[in-house]
Amino acid sequence: MALRNRPVRAVLLDISGVLKNCVDEKDVAIEGSVDAVKRLKSSGVPLRFCTNETTTTRSQLVTRLQAIGFDIKEEEVYPPAPAVCRVLQQRGLRPYLLVHPALKPDFEHVDQTNPSCVVLGDAAHAFSYANVNAAFQTLVAMETPVLISMGQGKYYKEDNKLVLDVGSYKAALEYACGLKAEVVGKPSETFFLSVLDSMGAKPQDTVMVGDDIENDVGGAQKCGMRGVLVRTGKYRPSDEDHPSVTPDLIANNLAEAVDEVLKAFAGASQS
Amino acid sequence: MALRNRPVRAVLLDISGVLKNCVDEKDVAIEGSVDAVKRLKSSGVPLRFCTNETTTTRSQLVTRLQAIGFDIKEEEVYPPAPAVCRVLQQRGLRPYLLVHPALKPDFEHVDQTNPSCVVLGDAAHAFSYANVNAAFQTLVAMETPVLISMGQGKYYKEDNKLVLDVGSYKAALEYACGLKAEVVGKPSETFFLSVLDSMGAKPQDTVMVGDDIENDVGGAQKCGMRGVLVRTGKYRPSDEDHPSVTPDLIANNLAEAVDEVLKAFAGASQS
Numbered sequence: 001m002a003l004r005n006r007p008v009r010a011v012l013l014d015i016s017g018v019l020k021n022c023v024d025e026k027d028v029a030i031e032g033s034v035d036a037v038k039r040l041k042s043s044g045v046p047l048r049f050c051t052n053e054t055t056t057t058r059s060q061l062v063t064r065l066q067a068i069g070f071d072i073k074e075e076e077v078y079p080p081a082p083a084v085c086r087v088l089q090q091r092g093l094r095p096y097l098l099v100h101p102a103l104k105p106d107f108e109h110v111d112q113t114n115p116s117c118v119v120l121g122d123a124a125h126a127f128s129y130a131n132v133n134a135a136f137q138t139l140v141a142m143e144t145p146v147l148i149s150m151g152q153g154k155y156y157k158e159d160n161k162l163v164l165d166v167g168s169y170k171a172a173l174e175y176a177c178g179l180k181a182e183v184v185g186k187p188s189e190t191f192f193l194s195v196l197d198s199m200g201a202k203p204q205d206t207v208m209v210g211d212d213i214e215n216d217v218g219g220a221q222k223c224g225m226r227g228v229l230v231r232t233g234k235y236r237p238s239d240e241d242h243p244s245v246t247p248d249l250i251a252n253n254l255a256e257a258v259d260e261v262l263k264a265f266a267g268a269s270q271s
Numbered sequence: 272m273a274l275r276n277r278p279v280r281a282v283l284l285d286i287s288g289v290l291k292n293c294v295d296e297k298d299v300a301i302e303g304s305v306d307a308v309k310r311l312k313s314s315g316v317p318l319r320f321c322t323n324e325t326t327t328t329r330s331q332l333v334t335r336l337q338a339i340g341f342d343i344k345e346e347e348v349y350p351p352a353p354a355v356c357r358v359l360q361q362r363g364l365r366p367y368l369l370v371h372p373a374l375k376p377d378f379e380h381v382d383q384t385n386p387s388c389v390v391l392g393d394a395a396h397a398f399s400y401a402n403v404n405a406a407f408q409t410l411v412a413m414e415t416p417v418l419i420s421m422g423q424g425k426y427y428k429e430d431n432k433l434v435l436d437v438g439s440y441k442a443a444l445e446y447a448c449g450l451k452a453e454v455v456g457k458p459s460e461t462f463f464l465s466v467l468d469s470m471g472a473k474p475q476d477t478v479m480v481g482d483d484i485e486n487d488v489g490g491a492q493k494c495g496m497r498g499v500l501v502r503t504g505k506y507r508p509s510d511e512d513h514p515s516v517t518p519d520l521i522a523n524n525l526a527e528a529v530d531e532v533l534k535a536f537a538g539a540s541q542s
Contacts, residue, residue, distance in 0.1 A: 128400060129396050136426070136439075140426075155447055161408060162407070162408060162411055164407055164447055170446075172435070172443040176426055176435055
């Protein structure tokens with residue numbers, strides 16, 4: 001497994017489980033990751049952070065990453081919420097939000113009266129029985145229920161435990177209402193391609209690095225990118241025997257992944 | 272639509288939404304249902320109550336039904352919990368229970384140390400984020416995860432609102448763990464046939480009356496019974512256009528369903 005059969009001209013990085021973990025509600029940089037981002041930036045390779053993070057606003061997320069040493073700017077970070085806001089505006093939809101309380105400021109400017117869709121994020125502790133029921137009742141009251149899910153992850157790692165992610169509650173609501181949600185965020189091709197578009201990159205020139213075998217690695221590969229799996233974050237050994245996804249590279253962590261990416265980098269002058 | 276093309280020699284009745292509704296945490300008999308059960312019993316037709324109720328013990332359920340006027344005995348009622356206890360015993364499984372607190376006495380005699388499976392019921396308010404995560408973490412820690420679900424209903428009616436049922440949380444855990452749950456309760460054929468067996472009835476001679484188009488009506492029909500849908504409980508007009516299930520009869524309520532059943536009853540002497 002290597003990346004060097006085709007030059008790399010752009011890089012997408014996942015954030016949670018790749019740059020940092022969350023322990024006792026605090027962000028902890030994964031060893032070597034701060035330096036790895038620095039090395040990528042010094043190389044001149046076009047770089048974006050492509051995340052399904054929905055437990056905080058983009059602005060807060062960037063502030064927290066900067067606080068633990070990452071050289072990162074808000075305009076480099078692509079979470080689902082701003083993309084959902086564009087979808088809502090384009091289609092004139094008014095959302096009922098089943099999201100983390102800390103994400104709500106990203107939707108402040110959006111009309112939420114008389115909802116015409118439900119927007120689902122990783123609500124974490126706000127995934128109470130009462131809240132999930134309220135979202136369900138909003139959907140069944142609609143003539144044509146519309147459910148927009150910010151990602152479809154099964155679980156992620158927090159405090160050294162795996163915890164349920166948005167995808168599991170998406171599955172519950174899809175089953176209850178007999179519908180299929182629209183996914184905004186990874187692994188949606190529309191979402192990946194809009195991030196590539198922001199840096200003028202082509203899928204065949206781009207590498208995505210993540211800890212989610214299906215949504216990061218498999219999703220990127222479906223779009224024509226190469227996918228690198230890191231053995232950090234939610235990684236489990238069984239991911240290496242996934243029935244349908246084979247990463248282009250498996251690295252112990254971001255630092256090792258960046259070593260390989262930089263060996264394959266076509267060089268700033270050619271990009 | 273009529274039942275009279277084949278004689279009826281046995282009857283199964285669902286309980287919630289057919290005999291009674293739950294309003295403000297109180298049971299309220301549906302108009303005509305107390306008398307309908309009385310008429311069935313007087314006719315001599317073999318009768319069982321086949322329910323996916325898991326928010327209370329069988330004994331408590333029967334006490335509550337008697338309190339609102341139903342002539343009903345514990346040995347006539349078939350909920351999933353006693354059937355699950357038999358499965359656990361037969362296979363030597365120790366359950367982690369994600370169930371309603373009021374159901375737990377039905378599992379008191381079962382060894383719950385060092386769990387080797389998860390048993391899921393309609394936990395209602397106990398479907399907290401913490402509890403659903405604990406069940407998920409128990410499953411992912413198992414080498415071969417086993418999930419047993421007491422029914423797979425999408426939703427039911429409570430206080431004039433539709434609320435999520437066990438099937439929606441089953442879907443969430445199945446998605447998160449990449450597994451398929453085993454269902455004990457309706458619409459499991461094993462479950463239906465064990466109830467028929469208790470009264471020596473054959474599927475082709477039996478009618479099931481329920482408010483769940485898929486689990487009562489569709490489930491019964493898959494076993495070779497006739498299925499009657501009542502327009503009470505969780506019934507929604509769209510159930511009459513269900514893509515795959517067509518009831519043998521649709522009745523406004525249990526009283527009307529029993530009128531038809533008794534017209535088709537082969538008579539106590541022939542049963």
